[in-house]
Amino acid sequence: MYVCICNGHSDRDIKKVAQSGLRTARDVYAQLGKPARCGRCLQMAEKLVQEVHESTSQSTVDTRV
Numbered sequence: 001m002y003v004c005i006c007n008g009h010s011d012r013d014i015k016k017v018a019q020s021g022l023r024t025a026r027d028v029y030a031q032l033g034k035p036a037r038c039g040r041c042l043q044m045a046e047k048l049v050q051e052v053h054e055s056t057s058q059s060t061v062d063t064r065v
């Protein structure tokens with residue numbers, strides 16, 4: 001699904017780059033080589049980035065006691 005119409009960034013593109021450790025949508029867009037333009041997509045993109053880091057941090061929690 002396209003999240004950013006101006007740049008053609010998809011949810012997959014955003015999640016893939018966020019997994020490399022970037023924590024903001026603007027940083028992810030810069031890494032993709034096309035920075036935010038109109039900004040309408042940023043709220044959705046931030047949510048996706050947040051989801052990536054939430055799922056990553058949950059999977060690395062040490063459950064040993």
Ligand code: FES
Pocket residue numbers: 003004005006007035036037038039040041042
């Ligand atoms: S829709 Fe992403 S910058 Fe415009």
